[in-house]
Amino acid sequence: MLYENLAHAYDKIESTSGSLEKIKILSDLFKAAEPSVVDKVVALTIGKLHPDWKDEPEIGVAEKMAIQVVTAAASVPESVVRELLRKTGDIGSTAEELLGASAQATLFAQALTVPAVYDTLDEAAKISGSGSSKEKISKLVSILTDAHPIEARYILRTVTGSLRLGLGDMGVIDALSTAFTGSRDARSAIEDAFNVCSDLSRVACVLAEKGIDAVRKIHTEVGVPIRMMAAKKLSSPAEIMEKVEKKALVEFKYDGERIQAHKNGDKVTLYSRRQEIITNQYPDVVDLIRTHVKAKSCVLEGECVAIDPATGRIRPFQELMRRRRK
Structure with a gap:
């Protein structure tokens, strides 16, 4: 596929205000691309x-x-x-x-x-x-x-990171679903695959080359981070209870850094909320997992908090930020 095709599609998307029309233009672009380059089209589109x-x-x-x-x-x-x-x-x-x-x-x-x-x-x-x-x-x-x-x-x-298309990941997923299945009905299957492999280009490649059934077979792998779920804000506890139909399991909100740990033998890799590798920032966490987690292969997720050894009290989140990469 010529890059000029992408540029003209981007121009149309940029000049279009409606999200449905933007998705239609992007869907047509995906359909026009050779299956072998759809992953690169997606990568360039999401920047x-x-x-x-x-x-x-x-x-x-x-x-x-x-x-x-x-x-x-x-x-x-x-x-x-x-x-x-x-x-x-x-x-x-x-x-x-x-x-x-x-x-x-x-x-x-x-x-x-x-x-x-x-x-x-x-x-x-x-x-x-x-x-x-x-x-x-x-x-x-x-x-x-x-x-x-x-x-x-x-x-x-x-x-420069400023493509200005006005389309997020879900817009791209809708366009992929429409392009390769004929409707947006497959968006949930595509989103599920994206959630477990954290690589929308890979999902697009599988979809274009092998179809939606192959996408449904994409599963969790140790060493490939799962996209982390995020809470949605509501205005009051009453609204929250109404949203969850008055049944809820509540836990303490720790002021720390969310970490997803992948263990494969002695190799331990830590990922941040945004799927960035942060293993070197927490060598003590790595040692704890190697020592105390008996499973040969597993994925763990939790909140890493700073604790005052003298009092046992949780320290402010900013304490962890001192470990951030420069």
């Missing part, structure tokens, strides 16, 4: 090349670097880019306008495919070390020189 739990670097480009990329790709002074950015307020639209005005914009351009864009962004994200900024800029400029102006708009928005 994440990899799920957080894989601990892979994301593309995340700051505005300063994005300006340098557009400056080099459009062959204009940086001051021109900054001035136009002040007017548009959007680095994507700025790139689109400047590349559209560039005489070399499409003269030697080769058509960009979805895999080519995905792979280039992934390669750029993994560049590190001395001189990495220049190398990353060069990598991004190389893809912009082949981009049509509208493609440049969405490539820049993708790398």
Whole structure:
């Protein structure tokens, strides 16, 4: 699939206010994609090349670097880019306008495919070390020189994390259900699979290549975090009791950090509420699990709290934040 197809679909979605119409446009895009690239289409659409739990670097480009990329790709002074950015307020639209005005914009351009864009962004994200900024800029400029102006708009928005489509994960799930089953009736099965594997691109790939029955077979795996359930706020205890039909099991709300622990033999991996790996922050928790959990393979979930050893009282949540990665 050509990336241009994504860009035009994104443009339609962006200019559409109704959520149902947005989902319809995205569904048509999924149907038009080859099954082998649907996972990459989903990844680019949700703005994440990899799920957080894989601990892979994301593309995340700051505005300063994005300006340098557009400056080099459009062959204009940086001051021109900054001035136009002040007017548009959007680095994507700025790139689109400047590349559209560039005489070399499409003269030697080769058509960009979805895999080519995905792979280039992934390669750029993994560049590190001395001189990495220049190398990353060069990598991004190389893809912009082949981009049509509208493609440049969405490539820049993708790398800066501001795609502006107005569609969340559930919108993407609805579009996948409609595209590959003909209705939104399969959304629950797709959401269930997403909840247990925390990788919407993987679910999309299975759905596109093997169908909804294969999606229903996606199950919990040790080493793959389960998406954590979150409570919904209501205005009063009375409203809560009405919502749960006057039957509820209530427990103390601990002021700590929610942790999901996966144990496979001696290997213990800890995940945060957002499925990020936080194993190194809690070596004591890892040791406790290795020592006291007898199961060879299991998934545990709980709240990690700081406790004052002298009094046994729970310490404030901020105590745990001192362990956060810099």
